Amino acid sequence: MQNTTRIDPADIARQRDFCAQIRERNAALPAPPLAFVDTYGCQQNEADSERIRGFLSEMGYGFTKEEAQADVIVINTCAIREHAEQRVLGNVGALVHEKKAHPGQILCLCGCMVQEPHNVEKLRQSFRHVDLVFGPHALWRFPELLWRVLTRRGRIFDTPDEAGSIAEGLPVRREGTVKAWVSIMYGCNNFCSYCIVPYVRGRERSRRPEDILSEVRELSQAGYRDITLLGQNVNSYGKDLGLPGVDFAWLLEQVNAVPGDFLIRFMTSHPKDASERLFDTMAACEKVAPHLHLPFQAGNDRVLRAMHRGYTREHYLELIRSLRARIPDIVLTSDVIVGFPGETTEEFEDTLKVLEEVEFDALFTFIYSPRKGTPAAELPDPLSKEEKAANFQRLVDLQNAISARKQAAYVGKTMRCLVDVLSEDPRHNLNARTAGGRLVHFSGDEALLGQFVDLKITDASTWALFGELA
Ligand code: SAH
Ligand code: SF4
Ligand code: F3S
Secondary structure: OOOOEOOOOOHHHHHHHHHHHHHHHHHOOOOOOOOEEEOOOHHHHHHHHHHHHHHHHEEEEEEEEOOHHHHHHHHHHHHHHHHHHHHHHHHHHHHHHHHOOOOOOEEEEHHHHHHHHHHHHHHHOOOOOOOEEEEEHHHHHHHHHHHHHHOOOOOEHHHHHHHHOOOOOOOOOOOOOEEEEEEEEEEOOOOOOOOHHHHHHHEEOOOOOOHHHHHHHHHHHOOOOEEEEEOOOHHHHOOOOOOOOHHHHHHHHHHHHHOOOEEEEEEEOOOOOOOOOHHHHHHHOEEEEOEEOOEEEOOHHHHHHHHHHOOHHHHHHHHHHHHHHHOOEEEEEEEEEEOOOOOOHHHHHHHHHHHHHHOEEEEEEEEOOOOOOOOHOOOOOOOOHHHHHHHHHHHHHHHHHHHHHHHOOOOOOOOEEEEEEEEEOOOOOEEEEEEEOOOEEEEEOHHHHHOOOEEEEEEOOOOEEEEEEE
């Protein structure tokens, strides 16, 4: 059991004093200054951005989505694949011009990318218009860091390499009124050989059950109807707490017992730690959505070993059978990587076989991207880009056919759905989700936002369902 550092509430209070000081400064301006927070990457980053907006709101900033209007820009970055990093660097580079037009503008970069030393170096040398750089471990100190930028006008870098801590009691400004993220743990201990997350997010650490449950209670009381519990591997929740009986299945039961009409979702589960006990709990808890996102990454045992995933293809398939025996209509989604170093086309075909056997409802497919500092980046990688792209296309085509078939099977059914966002598409003004998480477009009164409704499914595409009020 590790000793997780918990930030002293007095230190958080000090940060909120910095918020108050900045607020005072901002109040003296002719109009409230504006902030723009741009988020890349996963839901964990979305959740972090909600904390950053919480701080900014407490500092008296209003919000804009126009970079040109913003007095403070915060870019919360992702390092998972090279493409994500390049998008960030491209956009940050282009901001030089905004800044010239808006001299007092403050540009901040945070998130996973700035926890990689080579990126920090690049920002120092070549992106001199960036004022503040802070890693995920320093997020709770954002008010103090921004105060220093505002009062000294020097550049600040705060990217300590540490195992990570837990900071409770940060203000939060959520994006929606229906769906909410609740982080239950941070970091990752798995060190899959291709993945950068453990290096940039630190070691696995769980929030205390009482902190999680009081957040869920507040959300339920505030009318949130869809609560997603977040962690890189939620199935290892509690291992670091040393509290007898406390694990993820137990936590699900506790969250399920919180009063209110809401759905519980969770992301992400790791197959090596998914258990029958978890599946039994999912089946028994009426609020837990009938959906499991269970990334399998590859269908070949040699490749899975090289990825350091800790399970075999047969174990994965056994998990799916065991889950379906308990929850026959479970919606299944997964992540797959194509072109891991040394994966032959024959080995890749084992991934296709898993698709055929499981028939996922949807799949998130990625071409392997080497990450500096990870073991896989050092492996020989003989397969050409073209061969990888061809394999990727075969994977996408197969999954699209499966998704289309599964989606079509909804047509004619009536499903209880949660209306979760207003849509900008003129053909249907509302978006809803089935309990299993499938997207449904339909038209209706905007007052239905946040309500559960019965929708009759009238049409389907690979990605979405179309329905009408039943
Ligand atoms: N903790 C989650 C995954 C987080 S990253 C889990 O273990 O399931 C989301 C997905 O990005 C991963 O599931 C994987 O499919 C993909 N991914 C991670 N590193 C990658 C890399 N270097 N190249 C390509 N895809 C990657
Ligand atoms: Fe990355 Fe593996 Fe951890 Fe997921 S479990 S975040 S893929 S190291
Ligand atoms: Fe990206 Fe960091 Fe999430 S690398 S996927 S934002 S944990």
